Amino acid sequence: MSWAEDGRDAGILVLRVGIGVMFILHGFPKLIGGTETWAGLGQAMGTFGIGFAPAFWGFMAALAEFGGGICLIIGLGFRIACALMAFTMLVASAMHLSQGHGIKGAAHAIELLIVFLSLMIIGSGKFSLARKVQVRFLQ
Numbered sequence: 759m760s761w762a763e764d765g766r767d768a769g770i771l772v773l774r775v776g777i778g779v780m781f782i783l784h785g786f787p788k789l790i791g792g793t794e795t796w797a798g799l800g801q802a803m804g805t806f807g808i809g810f811a812p813a814f815w816g817f818m819a820a821l822a823e824f825g826g827g828i829c830l831i832i833g834l835g836f837r838i839a840c841a842l843m844a845f846t847m848l849v850a851s852a853m854h855l856s857q858g859h860g861i862k863g864a865a866h867a868i869e870l871l872i873v874f875l876s877l878m879i880i881g882s883g884k885f886s887l888a889r890k891v892q893v894r895f896l897q
Contacts, residue, residue, distance in 0.1 A: 771885040777827075782828060788824070832844075844871050854867060
């Protein structure tokens with residue numbers, strides 16, 4: 759394996775761990791926040807005309823952030839986690855834009871949406887648990 763390939767995989771690892779840790783830290787308070795916190799988060803689905811079960815949607819967003827962060831770090835269930843986290847960032851972006859926060863208010867969520875879509879395409883790299891146990895569809 760060439761230096762460029764090793765560097766690519768090392769770069770993916772740094773990105774996975776860095777973003778994963780931040781999402782664990784960001785998602786954990788939401789996850790343990792309980793029904794009231796989840797309902798507040800889930801109201802963002804109203805941007806898409808989905809007003810039922812806000813606590814469910816909020817719990818799913820918190821779980822996507824926290825659990826997705828873990829999946830990013832270990833590199834298992836990687837593309838599924840990236841898809842769920844990208845969807846969460848899409849909803850966050852739309853909510854910020856619909857509330858009149860403008861591009862500055864939505865920028866962080868849009869940037870992370872781009873990161874997760876990119877990681878979905880790239881994959882978890884060779885320094886991942888899925889690669890070590892040779893589970894191709896979970897990379």
